[in-house]
Amino acid sequence: MNITCTALPETLLESELFGHERGAFTDAKQLKKGLLELANGGTVFLDEIGDMGMTLQSKMLRFLEEKAFKRVGGNMDLRVDVRIIAATNKDFEKAMKSGAFREDLYYRLKVVPIYLPALRERKEDIPELVGHFVEVFNREFRKNTQRVTPEAMSCLVRYDWPGNVRELKNVIERVMILENREEIDVTDLPEEIVQGWEGGDDEAAEGAVGAALSASGLFVLPEEGVSLRDLQREFVRQALERTGGNQTRAARLLRISRDALRYKMKTYGLS
Secondary structure (H helix, E strand, O other): OEEEOOOOOHHHHHHHHHEEOOOOOOOOOOOEEOHHHHOOOOEEEEEOHHHOOHHHHHHHHHHHHHOEEOOEOOOOOEEOOOEEEEOOOOOHHHHHHOOOOOHHHHHHHOOOOOOOOOHHHOHHHHHHHHHHHHHHHHHHHOOOOOEEOHHHHHHHHHOOOOOHHHHHHHHHHHHHHHOOOOEEOHHHOOHHHHOOOOOOHHHHHHHHHHHHHHHHOOOOOOOOOOOHHHHHHHHHHHHHHHOOOOHHHHHHHHOOOHHHHHHHHHHOOOO
16 A cells, blocks of 8 residues: 655545544544554555654654554554554655654664666666557557657657656656657657757767777777677776775766666676
């Protein structure tokens, strides 16, 4: 079972999670079991937990520590065995410093942390994601989109995607709702994605990067091409080697965050 913590006011979110007794509030005309009670023996996914209010955070902390809770308006402790998976796009370090998120709850949740880098930090995934969403919406909307032009794909890869994968999915969905052609081109994309892009820029940019790499003696693109994945793996390996395995310094050399470096190390078998 899952619930998004930003979808409801805190009082209703508490009722959804813990349930309520009949008469607990104006509209509580009968007893209601909450998600935690209904999911006994299973899993509850709390999305956007970083937006949970402080009062509810306290009650969630008690539940995690004691495996017990009370329904809204109730006096009896209920005990359940539930696995909690929580997700957020918030910076917990900043949230804790500002007092917006409880430090004790954060460390209680941080049992097996999984970091998923922002889409801007793994742009090599964008073409595959675009292809997947095109297939999904071809089926859903009964369309026959066959390809994305190189120019359009270049725009999609260059964009920083502040809304991450969800934003990318929404863009492809919008394009395929509005258009009915066999290919997606630059003119089909939203203005904010193509803003600043001009035909021919890619070749110049790639040439500049290639020249810099060639001049440094690190890499020259072979005539037959090369695997971008292998190239990234080699750069990560070299950065770690140069810094003696210091992940903070290696991430700085690669112009990525430390968490993104760890993700790439795991992806490329370097951890």
